[in-house]
Every structure is written in C-alpha cells, then in structure tokens.
C-alpha cells in the first residue's frame with residue numbers, strides 16, 4: 181500500500197500518469213463519475229483549510245464516493261488527548277483512504293505507520309504539501325506547456341511555506357529548472373533544503389530581497405503568504421507580513437508570458453488589481469486542485485476509469 185507523505189513518494193512517471201489522468205478527467209468527467217462508488221475518504225484536518233479539504237471532498241464526490249471527517253482538532257478526540265496513531269487505527273476501519281493535515285511536521289508519516297489505508301499528507305507544519313504540488317504541476321504543465329526549462333521565482337515566506345518546500349523537491353527532477361528565491365533575510369528557505377536538495381543536485385538558485393529587478397527573467401512567479409501561525413512572536417509577523425506586495429506596477433516588469441501562481445489563501449501579497457491580468461492564474465490553479473486529487477485518489481485506490 182502506498183502513502184503520499186512527500187512529493188518524492190511519487191516518481192516522475194507516477195506524476196506524469198496523475199497529470200495525464202487529471203487531463204482525461206477534465207475532458208470526460210462523466211467517465212469517472214462512479215469509479216469510487218461505495219468507497220469513503222476521511223479528511224482528518226487538525227489545522228484550518230478551505231481549498232485542500234473541500235477539494236479533496238469534492239474530488240471524492242465527483243468520483244461517486246463518500247466523505248467523512250473533521251475540520252478542526254477541537255472537534256475531534258485530539259482535544260481529549262488522543263494520539264494520531266490511535267485515531268488512524270480506528271479511522272482505518274471506517275474509510276478506504278484518508279487525507280490528513282496537521283500542524284506538526286511528520287504527523288502524517290506517523291499516521292502512515294499505524295494505518296491500514298493509504299494516508300495522504302494534506303500539509304504537515306512547515307514541511308510538505310504534496311497535493312498542492314500536484315496542483316501546481318498540473319497548472320504549470322497546462323498553462324505553460326512544460327515542466328522543464330523554467331526559471332521559477334519563489335516569493336514571500338520561504339522559511340515556513342510548505343508549498344514552496346514541496347514544489348522545490350518536485351521541480352528539481354525536471355531538466356534545466358532554476359530558482360530565484362525572493363524573501364526577507366529572515367524568511368529564506370531552510371538550510372536543510374539548500375544542503376540536501378539544491379546543493380546536492382547542483383540546482384542553480386539565487387537569493388534576493390527585492391522583486392522588481394528579477395521579474396524580467398522569470399517564467400513563473402510563485403507568491404506565498406507570510407505564515408503567521410508558524411511565527412514565534414506577533415511583532416516579527418507584523419514587521420514582515422507586507423514585505424512583498426505584487427501589484428500592477430510591479431507586473432510591468434514581468435514578461436508577457438510570465439504566470440503568477442499562489443497556493444492561496446492570499447492575504448496582502450497580491451493586490452486584487454491584478455486578478456484580471458491574464459497572467460494571474462491562481463484561481464485556475466485552485467480549480468485544478470480538484471482534478472489532481474481525483475486522479476491521486478484513483479491511483480492510490482488502484483482504480484481505473486473503466487470499472
């Protein structure tokens with residue numbers, strides 16, 4: 181049985197299959213409307229979520245399956261002190277597959293060790309968020325037409341932003357991908373990612389703290405929110421929260437075909453004035469999240485469109 185804890189739990193071939201299946205789902209949704217009939221997805225969310233949880237639930241419903249779960253630790257037995265290990269042992273007998281979000285890094289990995297159903301990490305602390313990465317990859321592949329030969333700007337909270345961490349791990353497996361990391365000094369990507377991922381694989385990257393001068397060389401600009409909930413004190417958050425605000429004036433420095441992605445939720449980092457710019461694709465990106473999650477559920481449950 182397979183669990184998806186890190187984006188590297190999927191090979192490049194697996195990702196290719198999932199993206200192709202997602203595209204088939206987009207073109208012929210009716211073909212997949214019953215493939216999960218009689219199956220249940222449990223969403224175990226110990227941390228807030230809108231898109232990830234609801235797109236998982238919509239994905240399972242679109243496949244003809246059912247969903248159950250909780251959307252906050254307070255409304256589950258975690259509030260009484262139950263461990264993740266005990267919870268997942270029980271949920272394994274209620275559902276066929278589960279998606280778990282947890283504020284602690286590694287919690288979904290622990291769950292996987294005690295689970296008899298596939299566990300999907302729906303975000304663990306500041307660590308990984310593999311299904312957001314699949315969403316990002318589908319967006320890039322469909323709207324940019326390729327996953328290789330890309331200069332990717334990552335902007336905002338690169339220290340705590342798990343979507344960025346997972347995206348880096350996934351993208352370095354494609355040819356000629358370079359990164360431009362744009363963040364305040366204090367929110368740079370963690371050293372372990374530089375050492376174990378970028379340096380080890382000889383991936384070119386630069387770190388800067390101003391956005392405008394690097395804009396012209398970017399194929400993609402991946403904006404992120406400053407992760408308030410992971411800060412140790414509120415003053416630091418307040419000082420750093422508006423470090424980068426992408427607006428129409430800054431977009432003038434970008435190429436005509438540069439795409440702006442954002443995992444959402446957005447706070448202040450993208451001005452609403454660019455929402456109608458055709459290069460701003462973050463709402464389309466959120467829409468793609470349902471299709472990749474449908475494809476992933478099918479893959480993990482070993483179902484195909486013909487049954």
Ligand code: NCD
Nearest residue numbers: 231232303343405443444445
């Ligand atoms: C992201 C997350 O939860 O890490 N949201 C999402 O799943 N789309 C990004 C964020 O919360 O900033």
